[in-house]
Amino acid sequence: MDHHHISAERLTVARLQEILDLRMPIALSDDAKRRIVRCREYLDRKIKESEQPIYGITTGFGSLCNISVGADELSQLQRNLVMSHACGTGEKVPSQIVRLILLLKIQSLSYGYSGVQLQTVERLVEFYNRDILPVVYQQGSLGASGDLAPLAHLSLPLLGLGEVEYEGRRRPASEVLEELGWEPLELQSKEGLALLNGTQFMSAYGVWSIIQARRLSDWADRIGALSLDAFDGRAEPFCDEVHVIRAHRGQLATARAVRRLLEGSELIRRPKKHVQDPYSFRCMPQVHGATKDTIDYVESVLETEINSPTDNPTVFPEEDMVVSAGNFHGQPIALAMDFLAIALAELGNISERRTYKLISGSRGLPNFLVANPGLNSGFMIPQYTAASIVSQTKCLCMPASVDSIPSSQGQEDHVSMGSNAATKLYRVVLNTERVLAIELFNAAQALEFRRPAHTSPELERMVADFRKKVPFIDNDTVMYPHIESSVQFLREKR
Numbered sequence: 001m002d003h004h005h006i007s008a009e010r011l012t013v014a015r016l017q018e019i020l021d022l023r024m025p026i027a028l029s030d031d032a033k034r035r036i037v038r039c040r041e042y043l044d045r046k047i048k049e050s051e052q053p054i055y056g057i058t059t060g061f062g063s064l065c066n067i068s069v070g071a072d073e074l075s076q077l078q079r080n081l082v083m084s085h086a087c088g089t090g091e092k093v094p095s096q097i098v099r100l101i102l103l104l105k106i107q108s109l110s111y112g113y114s115g116v117q118l119q120t121v122e123r124l125v126e127f128y129n130r131d132i133l134p135v136v137y138q139q140g141s142l143g144a145s146g147d148l149a150p151l152a153h154l155s156l157p158l159l160g161l162g163e164v165e166y167e168g169r170r171r172p173a174s175e176v177l178e179e180l181g182w183e184p185l186e187l188q189s190k191e192g193l194a195l196l197n198g199t200q201f202m203s204a205y206g207v208w209s210i211i212q213a214r215r216l217s218d219w220a221d222r223i224g225a226l227s228l229d230a231f232d233g234r235a236e237p238f239c240d241e242v243h244v245i246r247a248h249r250g251q252l253a254t255a256r257a258v259r260r261l262l263e264g265s266e267l268i269r270r271p272k273k274h275v276q277d278p279y280s281f282r283c284m285p286q287v288h289g290a291t292k293d294t295i296d297y298v299e300s301v302l303e304t305e306i307n308s309p310t311d312n313p314t315v316f317p318e319e320d321m322v323v324s325a326g327n328f329h330g331q332p333i334a335l336a337m338d339f340l341a342i343a344l345a346e347l348g349n350i351s352e353r354r355t356y357k358l359i360s361g362s363r364g365l366p367n368f369l370v371a372n373p374g375l376n377s378g379f380m381i382p383q384y385t386a387a388s389i390v391s392q393t394k395c396l397c398m399p400a401s402v403d404s405i406p407s408s409q410g411q412e413d414h415v416s417m418g419s420n421a422a423t424k425l426y427r428v429v430l431n432t433e434r435v436l437a438i439e440l441f442n443a444a445q446a447l448e449f450r451r452p453a454h455t456s457p458e459l460e461r462m463v464a465d466f467r468k469k470v471p472f473i474d475n476d477t478v479m480y481p482h483i484e485s486s487v488q489f490l491r492e493k494r
Helices: 013-021 030-049 071-085 095-109 118-129 148-159 173-180 191-196 200-230 240-244 249-261 284-306 331-358 380-396 418-448 457-467 480-492
Strands: 004-006 026-028 089-092 137-139 163-166 169-172 314-316 321-323
Touching: 013 095, 013 200, 013 284, 026 030, 026 095, 026 118, 030 118, 030 314, 071 148, 071 191, 095 118, 095 148, 095 200, 095 284, 118 148, 137 148, 148 163, 148 173, 148 191, 148 200, 163 173, 169 173, 200 249, 200 284, 200 331, 200 418, 200 457, 200 480, 240 249, 240 284, 249 284, 249 457, 284 331, 331 380, 331 418, 380 418, 418 457, 418 480, 457 480
Parallel strands: 004 026
Antiparallel strands: 089 137, 163 169, 314 321
């Protein structure tokens, strides 16, 4: 099987998606190995020769930076760092995101500015390739000295501490290491810091969210086009001329996508009694388009981040410098992730409004999309569910990045809260997916009341595939399994 070689080549979100989807094993390139070894050898020499204390390497951490640590205690200092910082709590980080954290940590350490031993990075590669996933918790990071608590949990198993998920079971890391015949690592100077400082927890959530955001943006156009046709909507607001003169890229792309999706539809070509449509239909290019432009922007910020070493201090062998600075600070991606949460929330916000219009008993559609309303409530309550989710999402769009609480006796006096931006973005992604699934459930139902007329061949195929999972609702039935099947449909169908 092809390996992905960790190297200085730029890593894109699209490439990460491919590595994850194909479950590709990874390997360090020869160049990455050389850079790691050169940096470690330089750091060892520097510590021997230096009369001055070097932050976090021969001193304590945070506000304890003025306390020197003896040469014989440098390894214990790093082990203590990992143990004392493993203060995560709350829900477990999902497996797919733990894989990404591991991969991004390996990438960041491979540039040769971090001072780790080669065997430390190679052990992380083994963890990744064998799918030995450290148990990491969602709460505990301020996103400033990097993601200290979550990355401590990621690092504990290297020392034979903490827990891992391996072959479907959650187990003590010490047991798994013993089974594989691996000795726990003995961390050298600086290594604990290199592992714990960095933005990989935030970045992994950000990358996962971008991958999902592209999928949901595509679905929003498809489902919105189906709703437009089922609602007997007009095609004119999607003509090129309107969008060329405003010139936002996402707006034009959305209008063209909707036109392409509706090619060959009988419904869209029918003469219309109404002069215009509500905004939730008419302004899809403007609203969906602004989200597309936001996704592009946030992706560019995240790609810069994941192609950078973000630990501290930074070691520059060529320049003979060890600099304690602030590349672990999550502000650049904290702002971007808050922005992405808002952009995705808007896809859900406008979707729920289209759902509401479909059940409103207008334009020849029956009340609540059932043939016999009164006896049947039909699609009355899925809209309540969508409304509830959209409202919760609005609360989750309060930006995390505008908050800061000082820590470490005031030494770390401005923090990014990017980790909170990341974990709530994750929830916004799932909420938006559910709202779009509910719209699809409604739009497919509404389409049946337009028969024998047809929508476009492409949308008819989509609805036929959907019908293999979710039936037309004739009389009231238990609805929640159908909503769940609709969500699964959005995940499985490319």
